[in-house]
Amino acid sequence: MKVFTLGEEVLREKALPVEQIDDTIRSLIERMFVTMKEHNGIGLAGPQVGEKLRLFVVEIDDGVQRVFINPQIIETSAQTSFYEEGCLSIPKVYEDIERPEKIRVQALNEQGRPFTLDADGLLARVIQHEYDHLEGVLFIDRGDPEFKQKTVESFKKRAERRAQKEAEKKAREAKIAAKIAAKNGIKAGAGC
Structure with missing residues (x-):
């Protein structure tokens, strides 16, 4: 799966x-776990795969695969902590982000069964990070505004370079196709 x-x-x-x-959602979940592991991630949200x-x-790191469908964070602790976060959707960018240390989340599992989970430490942080994706929020939105601006500009430039390279590639392919077509046209006309 493509990671956006x-x-x-x-x-x-x-x-x-x-x-x-249903089975379509369960298949999506399976593919998300595979994609997450292929990219060495520890969490992946639906929007990240389109x-x-x-x-x-x-x-x-506890090796337990957890699925959260229609989650709601219903409680957060007053105690917060900073921890360096990264994201598969913002590769090779890291920043210390402050989040509540403990949370309580309600969701459905892949069988549609409701559950409530009290989480702390890394699990609480990852759940909050992935939940943010469902709200259209990225971890850089929760950090230093200047760092966010630089990151956004950097990714915009990368996208522009990719688009330019793709356009150049298509132009080269069109030029080669035109030469081949012209050459074949000459051969076809030479026998008349």
């Missing part, structure tokens, strides 16, 4: 509730 990156609209849109948990749905998957 900073600058792509789906990352800034609020995700929609999952209406029905699915504007309120669901995310998490697997931290």
Whole structure:
């Protein structure tokens, strides 16, 4: 699956509730776990793979695969802490982000069963990070505004360079195709 990156609209849109948990959703969840692992991530939200749905998957160092469908963070602790965060949608960018140390979240699992989870430490942080994706919020929005601006500008320039290289590639391919067509046209006309 493609992981969408900073600058792509789906990352800034609020995700929609999952209406029905069926085999299509379960297949999406499986593919999200595979994609997350391929990219060495510990969490992945629907919008990050172009699915504007309120669901995310998490697997931290305890090895437990957790699925959160239509989650709601219903409680957060007053105690906060800073921790360096990164994101598969903003590769190779890291920043210390302040978040509540403990949370309580309610969600549905991949079978549609409701559950409530009290989380702290890394698990609480990852859940909050992925939940933000469902709201169209990225971790850089919660940090230093100057750092955010530089990151956004950097990704915009990267996207422009990619678009320019793609346009140049298409132009080269069109030129080669035109030469081949002209050459074939000459051969076809030579026999008349």
